[in-house]
Amino acid sequence: MKQYDLLIVDDEQRFADMLARRLNLRGCNCDVCYSGREALNILKRKKLHLVLLDLHLPDIYGTEVLTRIRKNDERTPVIIVTGHGTEKDRRECMQQGAYAFMHKPVGIDELMTILAKIMEKST
Amino acid sequence: MIGRFRKMLGLLKPEFYHQTSDHLNPYFTFPDYRKIWGIGIFVLAAAALLPLMVVTLIYYQLIQKSVDSELILRTERVASNARRAVTFFLEERLDALRFTVNEIKYDQLTNPTHFAEILRNLKLGFGGLTDLSVIDHTGIQVAYAGPFKMEGKDYSKQAWFIECQKSNFYVSEIFRGYRDLPHIIITVKSFRRDGTHFILRATLETERLIHTLASYETGEHADIILVSRAGIIQTPSKYYGDIFEKMALPMPQYSPRTQTVMATDGQGRSIITGYAFISTQIAETPFILLVIKQKAGMMGVWLELRSKINWLVGFGIMVIIVVITITCTLMVNKLYLADKAKTEAMTVMEQSNQLASIGQLAAGVAHEINNPLALINETAGYVKDLFVIKEQYSKDDELLENIDYILEAVERCGTITRQLLGFARKFDVKIQRANLKEVISDVLVFYNKEAEYRNVNVFVDISKDIPEIETDRGKLQQVLLNLVSNAFQAVNNGCNLDIIASPDGANKVSITISDNGCGMPEENLTKIFEPFFTTKERGKGTGLGLTITYGLVKKLHGNISVKSRENEGTTFVITLPIHIQEEMRKDENSFGG
Numbered sequence: 001m002k003q004y005d006l007l008i009v010d011d012e013q014r015f016a017d018m019l020a021r022r023l024n025l026r027g028c029n030c031d032v033c034y035s036g037r038e039a040l041n042i043l044k045r046k047k048l049h050l051v052l053l054d055l056h057l058p059d060i061y062g063t064e065v066l067t068r069i070r071k072n073d074e075r076t077p078v079i080i081v082t083g084h085g086t087e088k089d090r091r092e093c094m095q096q097g098a099y100a101f102m103h104k105p106v107g108i109d110e111l112m113t114i115l116a117k118i119m120e121k122s123t
Numbered sequence: 124m125i126g127r128f129r130k131m132l133g134l135l136k137p138e139f140y141h142q143t144s145d146h147l148n149p150y151f152t153f154p155d156y157r158k159i160w161g162i163g164i165f166v167l168a169a170a171a172l173l174p175l176m177v178v179t180l181i182y183y184q185l186i187q188k189s190v191d192s193e194l195i196l197r198t199e200r201v202a203s204n205a206r207r208a209v210t211f212f213l214e215e216r217l218d219a220l221r222f223t224v225n226e227i228k229y230d231q232l233t234n235p236t237h238f239a240e241i242l243r244n245l246k247l248g249f250g251g252l253t254d255l256s257v258i259d260h261t262g263i264q265v266a267y268a269g270p271f272k273m274e275g276k277d278y279s280k281q282a283w284f285i286e287c288q289k290s291n292f293y294v295s296e297i298f299r300g301y302r303d304l305p306h307i308i309i310t311v312k313s314f315r316r317d318g319t320h321f322i323l324r325a326t327l328e329t330e331r332l333i334h335t336l337a338s339y340e341t342g343e344h345a346d347i348i349l350v351s352r353a354g355i356i357q358t359p360s361k362y363y364g365d366i367f368e369k370m371a372l373p374m375p376q377y378s379p380r381t382q383t384v385m386a387t388d389g390q391g392r393s394i395i396t397g398y399a400f401i402s403t404q405i406a407e408t409p410f411i412l413l414v415i416k417q418k419a420g421m422m423g424v425w426l427e428l429r430s431k432i433n434w435l436v437g438f439g440i441m442v443i444i445v446v447i448t449i450t451c452t453l454m455v456n457k458l459y460l461a462d463k464a465k466t467e468a469m470t471v472m473e474q475s476n477q478l479a480s481i482g483q484l485a486a487g488v489a490h491e492i493n494n495p496l497a498l499i500n501e502t503a504g505y506v507k508d509l510f511v512i513k514e515q516y517s518k519d520d521e522l523l524e525n526i527d528y529i530l531e532a533v534e535r536c537g538t539i540t541r542q543l544l545g546f547a548r549k550f551d552v553k554i555q556r557a558n559l560k561e562v563i564s565d566v567l568v569f570y571n572k573e574a575e576y577r578n579v580n581v582f583v584d585i586s587k588d589i590p591e592i593e594t595d596r597g598k599l600q601q602v603l604l605n606l607v608s609n610a611f612q613a614v615n616n617g618c619n620l621d622i623i624a625s626p627d628g629a630n631k632v633s634i635t636i637s638d639n640g641c642g643m644p645e646e647n648l649t650k651i652f653e654p655f656f657t658t659k660e661r662g663k664g665t666g667l668g669l670t671i672t673y674g675l676v677k678k679l680h681g682n683i684s685v686k687s688r689e690n691e692g693t694t695f696v697i698t699l700p701i702h703i704q705e706e707m708r709k710d711e712n713s714f715g716g
Contacts, residue, residue, distance in 0.1 A: 012494055018501035025508045083493030104497035105537045108504055 004028045004115060005046070009039040009065070010054040010081070015104075019052070022108055028115075036060030040068055048076055050099075050118060055082040055089055063089060066096045077118050081106055137452050139459035150466040156459045163451045171443050179436050183429065190425050194395050194416065195383045202397030202414040203381040205339040205347055209412060212251070212335060214403040216327060217292055217309055219249050221405070224313040224323050232257050232323070233266040242268040251331040253306060258284070258322040269326070271302050283308055287322055292406035297329055297349075297357045297366075305329045305366065333358050336412075344420025349401075349410045350374070357410065362417075363388070372396070374411070385418075393418040474649060485654050489540035496536055503529040543654065543667070554703055557596045559624045559632065560585045566603040567622075570611060577616045586625040589632055593703045598675045605672040606636045606695050613640030613693060627698050637694035642687045651685060680706035 006028050010016040013034055020030035031046070033039050036057045043051070051069070055062030066078055077099040082089070090101045100114060139156035153159055223232075223241060231237050242255040254269020262279025278284040281300075287293035287310040295308040307327040314320045332349070336358055340347050349357040354370040356363070363371050371389045375382065381399040388394050397414040419426075507526040510516040517523075563583060567574075574581050610620050620638045627633040643651070643658060650656045652673040657666035676683045681699040700706045 012498065015494070015498045015501055018498070018505050022501060022505050022508055025505075025512065083497060084490045103537075103541055104493045105500035105533055106497065107500075107534070 004049045004119065006030045006115075007039060007042055007046075007048050007051045008032045009036070009051065009057065009062075010034065011056065011058050012054070023111075026108075026112060034058075036062070036065040039065060043069060043073065043076070049122070050115060051076060051078045052081050053078050053098075055080060056084050063092050063096065066093060066098060070097055079111075079114065137456040137459075139456055150469055152462050152465075153458075156455055159458075160451060160455045163455060164447055167447045167451065168444060171447065172440060175436070175439065175443075179432070182432075186425065186429075190422055191385070191395075191418075194418065194421055195385070198395045198397040198414055198416050199381055199383045201339055201341065201345075201347070202383070202399055202412060205336060205414060206381055206399035206401060206412050208335050208339070209332065209349070209401050209410065210403055212332060213294055213309065213327075213401070213408060214405070215249055216251065216325060217294070217311065217403060217405055219245055220309060220311040220323050220325055221292070224311050229257075229313075229315050229321060235266060235268070238266045239268040245325070251328050253326040253328050255326075256324045258324060260288075260319045260321060265321070273301065276301065283310075284322070287312065287324075288320075290406065292403075294403070294406055294408040294410075296351045296355070296409045307332070329358070339414075342416075342420065344417040346413075346415040348413050348415075350413060351409045352400075352411060363415065372413075372415075388415075388417075395421075470649075474652070485543040489543040492536065493540055496533055496540065500530065500533045500537075503533065539667070554593050555596055556591045557594050557599060558591050559589060559634065562596060562599055563603060563622055563624065563634075566600055566607055569604065570607060573611060574620075577611075579611065579614055579616065580619045582619065582621045584621070584623045589624055589626055590701055592632055592699060592701045594679055594699060595703075598679055599699070602672050602675050602679075602697065603634070603636075605668050606697075609668065610636060610638040610640065610693070613642075614638045615640065630701055631698050632701060633696055633698045635694060635696050637692060639692040642689045642691050642693050644689050645687075648685060648687055652683075679703065 004023075004027070006020075006023060008016045008020050008023075008030055010019075010032075011034050016032045016034065020032045023030050031042055031048075033042060034057075036059050039051070039053070040060075042048075053062050053065060057065065060068075062080060062082070066080075069076065069078060074097070078097075079100045079102060080089075080093050080098050081102050081104060083104040085101065085103065093101055099118065102110075139160070223245070227237075227241065232241070238255065238257070242252065245252050245255065254267065254271060254273070256264050256268070256273065257266040258264050258278055262277055262281070262284050264273060264276045264278065267274045283293070283295045283298075286295075287308075291312045293308075293310040293312075297305050297307050299305060300308075306329060308324055309327060310322045310324045312320055312322055336347050336349065346361045346363060348360045348363070350370050351357055352374070354374050356366055356368050356370050359366055372386070375384065375396070375398045377400055378398075379400070379402075381397060383395060383397045385393070385395050395416045395418060397416075399412045401408045401410040401412055503526055507523065507530070510519070510522055510526065563585065567581060567583070570581070573579070607620070607622075614620060618639050621635070623635045623637075625633060647656075647658065651669050653666075654670045655666035656670075673683055676697055676699075679699055680703050681697055683695060683697050685693065685695050687693040
């Protein structure tokens, strides 16, 4: 089974860790970080299959993080996972090329389905 | 015709008089329209009628005064003329006696034949004389000419004889005397050569005097009489007593001139009395001439005119009151309707503000709950994952079952928070052209079976001239699904559900969904769009269905209203713009501005 390289960016540390563990159990290789800056650093070094990005990050707002990701890298799919998203955020993220805009709580099966679709497309 | 009749009925029973919108009362600008109506009519009527009444009263006073002065003048003239006639009657006869005494010697006077001749001549010359007599200074009648046998009578004890000796001329009151007939005595005193005096006495017929007075009487309500200074009636009176009776009216104060006074008689009638104390040039007389006129009778013409004026003024007042009442009713009703419309708009606005703020609050709560909910979800999910993986737990169905309960509960909470966020947020509207007939029939497909086995009559009436509208078809479908679903839940088997769509002005369409089901009480109507308000059994409804419907209709730039009566049914009316993009542009401009 092919390993999916994922990055989970969320300031809610326990949530991020739990989600990472669950995805790891399902054959993913998850990196976790809790701020926008950290995420951008990781992305510079590493090629990833998918980024799960929260909006309310302590240092840089999620939409801004997305904009910066898109500057260097146009292809890596980014899914926004948020508990606070507004319509404005949604519109902005979709314009910036987010793959999907999801509300917490997110069903793990739903996530895996999306992931499978992305992998299918990329291959 | 019917419309006009209804309008007239409306004037008699204006809407404000039966102020029915009690639940709106706290928002009305004026709380009591009946009071305003009453005050309005009173003030306008007072302002219009007071001057009219004052002018009428002043006019009456002026007319009354001029009529009174005219009556006084006329009465005075009659009294004055009658006085002259009576004075002349007496004066003429006194002068005749004086002439006789001066020209004819005592001896000739006492000669019966000669004396009778003198009487005949006097009767011929002046008339009005009954008899003539000569009385010596002791009171014994020494000569008599006339129809009665009066020779030798002794008058020394008679009151008139005592009186007439005091002055040269004397006029008596009317009295009966020895002959027992009403008469007047006039006397002239003269002296003989031996120094003793004698009296020439004439008796005057009262008929002649009465006739003279009667000729001055004018009209039914006038009385013209002579009374003595002591108030004894001397000539016949129509209204104030018989001859020789005491006069009922008080005697006037002495005045040398003819006078007129206004008074009230014993029966309470208003009278005008003209009076004159009769006196000749050579002698005072005991007579007072009274001309009494009853005002009521004399003022007949004026009273008739006044009654006509009264009718005219009364009619005028009626017309003014009717016009004022109608005007006031119409105006107060217009004011009431405007106030009612304003109040209703305010209530709707307040309700939508309330809903918006509730929506924001709900969204805020949902946001805050989402993060811990996500944590629970992931944690429980991870525990389940571990249980599934680890062999010692994977066989424990009870553990897995309980974890699933947690995950299910999280899923349910997630659904609610997502719905709440959906209500608050304006998701992009996907605009496309929609044919209402198609949309409605698409929705009804879901209920065809249910309608069939529950025997619910679904009546759909889509107006032929309804245009296609620009809208988000999916959202409109969801709105209609929610409302139709609610209606199906509200009706019993065999009831009706009507769906009517028609153009609403040039730029809107309206869709009416009405059922004759259980309906709801009025107090619930204001709350049904609020989140979590439900009348369904516990656990059967989230109380978000109509909240979401409301939010969706707003997103489609439409309006939704509801009318309901308990046990009679419920009607929802949705109005939607035909061109949603124009509305969206207007919105953006207003936010931008």
